[in-house]
Amino acid sequence: MNPETMTPLDSYLRDLDLLLADAQQAFNSATNLQEVEEARVEFLGAKSGRFKAVQKQLGQIPGESKPVAGQNLNRVKNDIQAALDNAKQRFSTESFRGQPDPTFDRTLPGSTRRLGRLHPITQTINELMDIMGRLGFSPAFGPEVEDERHNFEALNIPADHPARDPLENFYLSVASQQHGNTSLLRSQTSTVQIRVMEKSQPPIRVISLGRVYRPDTADPTHYPMFHQMEGLMVDRNVTLATLKTVLKLFATNYLGESVPVRIRPSFFPFTEPSVEADYFWNGKWTEFGGAGIVDPNVFKAVGYDTEQFTGFAFGLGVERLCMIRHGITDIRDMYTNDVRFLRQF
Numbered sequence: 001m002n003p004e005t006m007t008p009l010d011s012y013l014r015d016l017d018l019l020l021a022d023a024q025q026a027f028n029s030a031t032n033l034q035e036v037e038e039a040r041v042e043f044l045g046a047k048s049g050r051f052k053a054v055q056k057q058l059g060q061i062p063g064e065s066k067p068v069a070g071q072n073l074n075r076v077k078n079d080i081q082a083a084l085d086n087a088k089q090r091f092s093t094e095s096f097r098g099q100p101d102p103t104f105d106r107t108l109p110g111s112t113r114r115l116g117r118l119h120p121i122t123q124t125i126n127e128l129m130d131i132m133g134r135l136g137f138s139p140a141f142g143p144e145v146e147d148e149r150h151n152f153e154a155l156n157i158p159a160d161h162p163a164r165d166p167l168e169n170f171y172l173s174v175a176s177q178q179h180g181n182t183s184l185l186r187s188q189t190s191t192v193q194i195r196v197m198e199k200s201q202p203p204i205r206v207i208s209l210g211r212v213y214r215p216d217t218a219d220p221t222h223y224p225m226f227h228q229m230e231g232l233m234v235d236r237n238v239t240l241a242t243l244k245t246v247l248k249l250f251a252t253n254y255l256g257e258s259v260p261v262r263i264r265p266s267f268f269p270f271t272e273p274s275v276e277a278d279y280f281w282n283g284k285w286t287e288f289g290g291a292g293i294v295d296p297n298v299f300k301a302v303g304y305d306t307e308q309f310t311g312f313a314f315g316l317g318v319e320r321l322c323m324i325r326h327g328i329t330d331i332r333d334m335y336t337n338d339v340r341f342l343r344q345f
């Protein structure tokens with residue numbers, strides 16, 4: 001149509017057609033709800049939408065053309081609204097049911113939920129608590145920063161004993177000065193024996209599982225921090241036979257088959273007699289750890305009647321038990337926090 005001969009109505013109707021074509025194009029090509037919303041604001045926005053602008057021009061249409069212009073305005077408005085409804089409908093969850101979502105890229109790798117898991121040592125500790133719990137031993141705990149009374153003196157380890165050498169222990173100089181007595185990172189969980197007996201009377205059946213520290217150079221079987229399971233039983237008539245029975249029941253439960261247990265003479269300041277306990281498994285004798293009958297001097301240090309009560313104590317290395325179970329050959333692997341290693345357990 002020649003623009004010169006166009007009446008105001010003609011140009012108004014042309015603007016309306018253009019508006020509708022643009023709006024339909026925008027709503028039909030939207031690929032997600034966000035784009036639908038952007039198109040809605042552009043065309044139907046209440047303040048500065050393009051429809052609003054064309055609507056305002058209606059005022060300049062001469063009186064006789066107004067009805068036609070108005071009818072067309074309404075038609076276009078309805079058509080734009082229909083295009084909007086249609087676009088919304090395409091992205092509503094309802095319409096996706098049973099048909100593919102056009103915005104979903106099925107070639108993208110899926111997201112898997114990564115599950116954390118317990119460290120092998122924590123798993124072993126939980127299992128040991130479980131087994132010993134069934135044998136009537138309840139868990140007991142003590143601090144990792146200890147004083148010399150609990151780590152040595154009450155355990156019948158006198159001041160001149162080589163186990164107290166600074167080269168064998170992590171003494172804490174700053175903490176020691178502040179408290180006026182020497183503290184150290186505990187070198188054994190036997191400290192918890194004393195803490196339990198100071199607070200409670202026999203009969204006692206506890207285990208204590210926790211970290212201990214010794215200035216050892218790390219190698220496949222040593223690490224400056226490791227875990228022990230301490231056991232303590234105090235009652236009337238507790239003997240070496242009771243100890244051996246508990247160790248055998250423990251080994252049988254942990255290893256899943258009946259295993260022979262043997263004890264060999266040894267020495268610890270806090271037990272008399274003292275033994276090393278071994279169990280026979282996979283064709284060879286393997287050491288559990290140290291054990292023995294609680295020395296009367298230890299009972300005296302906590303005020304127990306040595307005439308009435310006897311007890312046994314044992315201290316086993318948790319890492320060793322864990323390594324045997326899982327075929328781990330280097331203790332250091334457990335503390336380098338390499339997920340490729342930790343994921344195996």
Ligand code: PHE
Binds near residue numbers: 268271
């Ligand atoms: N505390 C000893 C150690 O660390 C082990 C032990 C515990 C021995 C209890 C006897 C009784 O070697």
